Structure formats: structure tokens, C-alpha cells
Amino acid sequence: MPCEGCMERDNKSTDATMEFLLLGFSELLCLRVLLFLIFLIIHLVTLAGNMMIFMAVVMEPSRPPMLFFLCQLSIIELCYTLVIVPKALLSLIVVDGSTISFVGCAAQMYFFVALGGAECFLLAAMSYDRYVAICQPLHYVAVMSEELCLRLAVACCLGGFAVALGLTVAVFRLPFCHSHRINHFFCDVPAMLHLACTQSYTPELPLLAACVLLLVLPLLLILTSYVCIAVALLHVTSSAGRGKAFSTCISHLAITFLHYGCATFMYIRPKSSYSPARDKMVSLVYTNITPLLYPLIYSLKNKEIRGAFRKMLRRKKIAQLN
Secondary structure (H helix, E strand, C coil), X not given: CECCCEECCCCHHHHHHCEEEECCCHHHHHHHHHHHHHHHHHHHHHHHHHHHHHHHHHCCCCCCHHHHHHHHHHHHHHHHHHHHHHHHHHHHHCCCCEEEEHHHHHHHHHHHHHHHHHHHHHHHHHHHHHHHHXXXXXXXXXXXXXXXXXXXXXXXXXXXXXXXXXHHHHHHCCCEECCCEECCCCCCHHHHHHHECECCCCCHHHXXXXXXXXXXXXXXXXXXXXXXXXXXXXXXXXXXXXXXXXXXXXXXXXXXXXXHHHHHHHHCCCHHHCCHHHHHHHHHHHHHHHHHHHHHHHHHHCHHHHHHHHHHHHHHHHHHHC
């Protein structure tokens, strides 16, 4: 049953004129200038790093499947940070918080969940690529064809955007309380569920279903791929061969742990355990730090992306000499 003080939204005009107030980091007024500079620098470095990976892969004539998936991951991360970070930076400039319309809040949540979900599916596709490369090396070129990679990329995006649409519609059909004050720096799902005037656990069911589809299912596929990889490596007699095979998976494993660690903590839990201050800190890591680490991890650990960087720099040097 809706709680007392809720706004019943019986018509479309009410939704169109409704606004939410993102409180952001209003409790840290003395640090907001410093936080703004730190987040701005992180945002610019993240954009630059992902743009460099994107340009390096696009300029690479022979594009193996891993580079293709890395290019898609960089595009997702670019869009992901642009959806969240500018509004977060604005919340640090405005002392009393920044307002966001009902439609704007729904759109922000939709793209945030859709891009995050597409990334989950993409990590599963990348684990399948590593499985084929290690367990079926002789058939790798035939199996991981350009057509299959393109189909996997499209399926990852369609899956993420489809689940996000259902979750966003379910959340924004709920009645929200009169205050409309969101104690967060963006329209995150737990923050919106906390704002909803409901006493039952029914509104959490769409989030649970989305978590199963976007988090649990891809994670099971990733774990299955790596179990098969581990079994295959047990039959490799050479320690150097095992080390070389495992080194191709390190960057993917690191990003998988980062992505699923934060996502699991944020979304697979009951509404009663919601803590605004703690959630904002975890969201900072999830939306700012991990997108910054992704290009660094792949630049340091993936020889294919390092090779693409070297070729890009070589082409740039030759163009300058000419």
C-alpha cells in the first residue's frame, strides 16, 4: 500500500511536470571544489583513454576478435561516463543540489542500466572468445568469425537495452513521495526504490529479475568459460605454455572482478539495507574509478592493444615526417 504523503500520479501531465532534486554531495560543502577538480580530471582522463583505445582499434586494418570487443567496450564506457558524470559534476557546483525532470531521470536510469547490462553481456562474450582461443586454438579463426563477433556485439546491446527498458518502466510506474529529494548524484535504481512510497517488497521484483538477467546469467557463462579453460590448462605440460595462455585472460578477469564486485554489492540486496552515504561512495568507484582503470588494465596487460597503440603512434610519426 502507498504510504501517507505520496503523490498519486494518475495522468501523464503530472509526470511531465514532475522534477526530482539530486542532493549529490551537499553534505560535503567544504570539499566540493576539490571533489569537482578531482572528478573532472578523472572524467577527462577516462574519456581520453577510451578514445585512444577506440582510435587505435579503428585504425588497425587486421582486427582480431578481442580488439573488436575492446572497441565496443570502449564505446560503452564512453557513453556510460557521459550519462552519469556531467550531472554529478553539476551537483558539485550547485550548493543545494541540481534538479532533473521526471523524463530526464528516467532516461538517465535507462541508459545507465542499458549500458551496464550491455557491458555484462560483452564480458561474457569476451570470456567465450578466450575459451575458444585456448580450448580450440585450431578452430579459433573459423569459430570467431567477423560475422559471429558482430552478432554477439549486437546481441549484447539489444539484451542490455531490452532489460533496462522493462526495469525503468517498472520503477517509474511507482508512486513517489512529495519531497522528491534523491540522496544521490544520479538516478540510480536503489535510490529511486527508496524514494518510492511503498511498504511491500513487490517493487523490488523487477530489480531482482534484472539482476538475474544482467548479472547472474552472464557471470555463470563467464565462470563456465573459465572452468573449461582451467581444465584445458591442466592438460598443458609446459609451465610456460600455461603462463602464456593465462596471461591472455588476466586483463579480462581483472575487469570482470571490478565490474561484478561493485554491481553485486549495489544491486543484489534487499531495500532495507539501503544506505545513501555508503551507496554514493560505491557508486563513485563504479561510475568514475572503474571506467578509468579499464583502459589502463588493457593497455598494460593486453599485447594486442599495445601493438595497436604502437602502430597508431608509428603512423602518426610517419605522417608528421611527411
